[in-house]
Amino acid sequence: MKNLFRPALLLAAGSLALASCKKDVENTPVTPAAQAQTVNSLSAAGTTSSTGQPIAAKHYTFFSLADNKQIAYTDSNTTKWDVAFRGTTILINGGASGPGQGGAQVYTGLFADLITAPTTGYNVDAAATKAIPTGSGNGWYSYSSTTNVVTPIAGRVLAIRTALGKYAKLEIQSYYQNAPAAPTAANPSGYYTFRYVYQPNGTSLK
Amino acid sequence: MLPLALLAGPALAQKAGRPLPADTLRRRRLDEVVVTATRTEKSLTDVAIPVSVVGAKQIKSMGSLRLGDVLREQTGLSLVSDHGQGIQLQGLNSEYTLILVDGEPLIGRTAGTLDLTRVAVGNIQRVEVVKGPASALWGSDALAGVVNIITQKPQPGLSGGLRARYGSNRTADLSATLNAGGERAGLTLFGNRYSSAGYTLQPESGAATVPPFASYTGQSRFTYSLSERTKFSLSGRYFIENQASTAPTTNEAGLTANVTLKSRQTDFNLNPSLTHRFGGDKFFGSARLYYSRYHTQEDYTYAADGRYFDATYFTQTFLRPEVQLDYTPRPNQTLTLGGGYQRQAVAATRYDERQLMQNGYGYAQYDWTPFSRLNLVAGVRYDGPSQYAGQLSPKLAARYQLRPWLALRGSVGRGYRAPDFRQLYLNFSNPTVGYSVFGTGQVQAKVAQLAQQGQLATDPTTGQAIIYQSALDQAGSLTTESSVATNVGFLLEPKLNNPDLGYRLTVNAFRNDLSNLIETTTVALKKNGQSVFSYRNVTRAYTQGLELENSLQLPYGFTVGAGYQYLIAKDKSVVESLEAGQVFRRDPATLQTERVRTADYGGLFNRSRHTWNAKVFYENQPRGLTASVRAIYRGRYGFADTNANTILDADNEYVSGYLLLNVAASKTLGPWLSLQAGVDNLTGYTDPAYISTLAGRLWYASLAIELGKKPVARTL
Numbered sequence A: 001m002k003n004l005f006r007p008a009l010l011l012a013a014g015s016l017a018l019a020s021c022k023k024d025v026e027n028t029p030v031t032p033a034a035q036a037q038t039v040n041s042l043s044a045a046g047t048t049s050s051t052g053q054p055i056a057a058k059h060y061t062f063f064s065l066a067d068n069k070q071i072a073y074t075d076s077n078t079t080k081w082d083v084a085f086r087g088t089t090i091l092i093n094g095g096a097s098g099p100g101q102g103g104a105q106v107y108t109g110l111f112a113d114l115i116t117a118p119t120t121g122y123n124v125d126a127a128a129t130k131a132i133p134t135g136s137g138n139g140w141y142s143y144s145s146t147t148n149v150v151t152p153i154a155g156r157v158l159a160i161r162t163a164l165g166k167y168a169k170l171e172i173q174s175y176y177q178n179a180p181a182a183p184t185a186a187n188p189s190g191y192y193t194f195r196y197v198y199q200p201n202g203t204s205l206k
Numbered sequence B: 001m002l003p004l005a006l007l008a009g010p011a012l013a014q015k016a017g018r019p020l021p022a023d024t025l026r027r028r029r030l031d032e033v034v035v036t037a038t039r040t041e042k043s044l045t046d047v048a049i050p051v052s053v054v055g056a057k058q059i060k061s062m063g064s065l066r067l068g069d070v071l072r073e074q075t076g077l078s079l080v081s082d083h084g085q086g087i088q089l090q091g092l093n094s095e096y097t098l099i100l101v102d103g104e105p106l107i108g109r110t111a112g113t114l115d116l117t118r119v120a121v122g123n124i125q126r127v128e129v130v131k132g133p134a135s136a137l138w139g140s141d142a143l144a145g146v147v148n149i150i151t152q153k154p155q156p157g158l159s160g161g162l163r164a165r166y167g168s169n170r171t172a173d174l175s176a177t178l179n180a181g182g183e184r185a186g187l188t189l190f191g192n193r194y195s196s197a198g199y200t201l202q203p204e205s206g207a208a209t210v211p212p213f214a215s216y217t218g219q220s221r222f223t224y225s226l227s228e229r230t231k232f233s234l235s236g237r238y239f240i241e242n243q244a245s246t247a248p249t250t251n252e253a254g255l256t257a258n259v260t261l262k263s264r265q266t267d268f269n270l271n272p273s274l275t276h277r278f279g280g281d282k283f284f285g286s287a288r289l290y291y292s293r294y295h296t297q298e299d300y301t302y303a304a305d306g307r308y309f310d311a312t313y314f315t316q317t318f319l320r321p322e323v324q325l326d327y328t329p330r331p332n333q334t335l336t337l338g339g340g341y342q343r344q345a346v347a348a349t350r351y352d353e354r355q356l357m358q359n360g361y362g363y364a365q366y367d368w369t370p371f372s373r374l375n376l377v378a379g380v381r382y383d384g385p386s387q388y389a390g391q392l393s394p395k396l397a398a399r400y401q402l403r404p405w406l407a408l409r410g411s412v413g414r415g416y417r418a419p420d421f422r423q424l425y426l427n428f429s430n431p432t433v434g435y436s437v438f439g440t441g442q443v444q445a446k447v448a449q450l451a452q453q454g455q456l457a458t459d460p461t462t463g464q465a466i467i468y469q470s471a472l473d474q475a476g477s478l479t480t481e482s483s484v485a486t487n488v489g490f491l492l493e494p495k496l497n498n499p500d501l502g503y504r505l506t507v508n509a510f511r512n513d514l515s516n517l518i519e520t521t522t523v524a525l526k527k528n529g530q531s532v533f534s535y536r537n538v539t540r541a542y543t544q545g546l547e548l549e550n551s552l553q554l555p556y557g558f559t560v561g562a563g564y565q566y567l568i569a570k571d572k573s574v575v576e577s578l579e580a581g582q583v584f585r586r587d588p589a590t591l592q593t594e595r596v597r598t599a600d601y602g603g604l605f606n607r608s609r610h611t612w613n614a615k616v617f618y619e620n621q622p623r624g625l626t627a628s629v630r631a632i633y634r635g636r637y638g639f640a641d642t643n644a645n646t647i648l649d650a651d652n653e654y655v656s657g658y659l660l661l662n663v664a665a666s667k668t669l670g671p672w673l674s675l676q677a678g679v680d681n682l683t684g685y686t687d688p689a690y691i692s693t694l695a696g697r698l699w700y701a702s703l704a705i706e707l708g709k710k711p712v713a714r715t716l
Helices: A002-025 B003-016 B024-030 B054-062 B065-071 B422-427 B443-452 B469-476 B572-581 B711-715
Strands: A035-043 A061-064 A070-071 A083-086 A088-092 A103-108 A141-143 A150-152 A155-161 A169-177 A189-199 B053-057 B078-079 B083-090 B098-102 B124-131 B145-151 B156-168 B173-180 B185-196 B214-227 B231-252 B256-278 B285-301 B306-328 B333-348 B355-371 B374-385 B391-403 B406-417 B427-429 B436-438 B480-491 B502-525 B532-555 B558-571 B584-586 B594-597 B610-620 B625-634 B658-669 B673-680 B698-707
Touching: A002 B532, A088 A103, A088 A155, A150 A169, B053 B054, B054 B065, B054 B124, B054 B610, B054 B625, B054 B658, B065 B083, B065 B124, B065 B145, B078 B572, B083 B098, B173 B698, B185 B480, B256 B673, B333 B422, B355 B422, B391 B558, B443 B502, B443 B532, B469 B532, B532 B572, B558 B572
Parallel strands: B098 B145, B436 B532
Antiparallel strands: A035 A189, A061 A070, A061 A083, A083 A088, A103 A155, A141 A150, A155 A169, A169 A189, B053 B124, B078 B083, B124 B145, B156 B173, B156 B698, B173 B185, B185 B214, B214 B231, B231 B256, B256 B285, B285 B306, B306 B333, B333 B355, B355 B374, B374 B391, B391 B406, B406 B480, B427 B436, B480 B502, B502 B532, B532 B558, B558 B610, B584 B594, B610 B625, B625 B658, B658 B673, B673 B698
16 A cells, blocks of 8 residues: 555655746745754663673664654554664664665765655665664774774765655764764763754655 | 995996096095895995984984984984884884894884884994885885894904983983903993883873883893804893883773783893805805794782782794805895795784794895996895795895986885784783784684674574674785885985085985785674674775985084975875765764865874974084984874764874974093983973873983993094
């Protein structure tokens, strides 16, 4: 049913685009209602054992880009959430991770430069490999073995297809609580500060 | 035989009707002989490759105690600190420079650095620095160049000396030398004690920057002439350093307590050699054996009750027999053939078992002066090491005397550095942080073992261990790092009619293209969230620059020197990404991201684009007075990435440039006593956050007694 619905949406988007072309002449473009949001220090942090060993959080932290809010982990088997975080791993609601249509690809460039969501090329979470690759330098972050600091790589933008097949772009800006300018290994980690643009209607991510 | 070749040159030129270079005699008089460039004796101005020499007189006048003090004031060399004091040469890290004492390598590097504070300079006759790859003669590690410390040889007569020095940070240095030379036999003895209370730049850390230490060096050489043509020499060196410090340390349980570290380093070497001249002086053969052992022991105990915390040790041995034959069929040709076998072993806490590396090698060099103005040197060396592929290192160098006052020189060669024991065999798990590092020789087995023991992180859905297979495969096929380098320059030495005046300008442009540089890589993820690291060859980089060195000899005993190096050092893949517009940076405060322009790339970290030095030496022999003022500038250099792209591209990623001003003066009181006083780092410059080697202003005063001066000195 969802698949039947999608062409209709695309058509609608197409007609909007046409409409906007017409209205350009009148200098009052109708831009699709893309929603730009910023999320500060969303916790995906684990705990520390009594012996000082870091323990990964028990559950992922689930988040809805559509609603800009955290979703209870008990809803993990629904399409209510789009992305989920635990430690440095990010899940997308689709494939092996959830019942949604979600997928992702890593775009190298400026957040502002990704003005149209790609419609193809999305990776879907599999059991072993994630749509957003894990490991230092592979996906969204780099890890320094000398400072033990995780740094989101500048210029890595996550192009995301959401659980319901909408498009979004997301840029992670900090992995540390309250996004300190010069984090050290002593700063509480696993706190995501990111910004994103969610497009409920079409592919424009302006 | 080489002086013969040199004399023959002008004679031939005269016959051909060309004017005899008028400065030849004077130059000959001023000239120093070097041995590192060609492994034969050759005049410094006649070598075809860049070499600089620091003599004993200059070392003494600078008031230097350790090798690092001497090298940091030389053009083109920067003192860098990474697990000890090392030097950067032509923009390459200290692991790429071979450090020799009388032609034999010092061993015992930590993370690639051979700590230069291990070498006392009280008995050094001169230090030769060869710039550019010398693997064609010296093999592995001579990729950036070679530093060869030439110690005093026995002189005729009986002489000796005592020198005591005391200065800031309760730094005390005591040296004694003895020389005895007879008809056939000669002996030198050198003893040194060097100690300091160390210093603390960041008291809030609770740890000393340099903890108190005391070290002892004993060195001796015995020579014996078996005949006019056959000479025997035996030299030995022993070094020991003890150091103790207490610092807050976090244990495996995450608890922090004060832990005391007591460490001891010892370094021993022995070097018998035999030389023989034969065949009407056409042949000169030498056979030498070198044995060296380096050992460290570190004991960590809780400061409160002395309980055991940790203990580590490291033992490296090196054994090398080597032979060399120089054949001079005509005065203008010398063929050098050499070969040897070396065997190195390491046993350490961080290695599973005693590891062994062997290497058989041979080298050949042809030094040819087809006509008086031109000198060509071609060399090649083959190393057949046991752990990796054979290495062929060729080199070609030429020198052309364009005018009597101007010589051009150029060289092209290959340098290489073999993976060291650490990169091949390390087996280390950090007890406090929890990561592991494995040498490439065993990383595959270790990762498999960790997976089997369930110590690796697993994918929650499949239950499979997280292993980065491509990186693991690369680690399994580790090979040598290598470079191709070009050096081109000239040597200008105008003939001046006043014997009190002299000027020499040396200019050298260099380019090193490096490939297969080794870096650490993550090969797997552990359950505790930490990584398993190993090594792989990836980085391609280049360094290039220009070096200028001026030396001006003035009347009244003044000598002025000025040197400058311009340096560019870049990672080639970073340059490619920048050109493709694929590198970005994030302002750490605003979190905004922007594209990095190619022009913003500052190159490899820890390299200064500009370094210079200016020195004035003064000597008044009749009054027994010497003085020197030396200014050494190191321009700003990259320290660490702060804006999320791992490269050097922003102003706040640099350490500020700084100037060191060192002064020293000495006065002879009577025939055997002299005094010296000086201040290093007169302005007291420090940068506690970024430069651990600058302790601030350091004053010192010393007293020297010289007995039974050598006859050589009297004739001067």
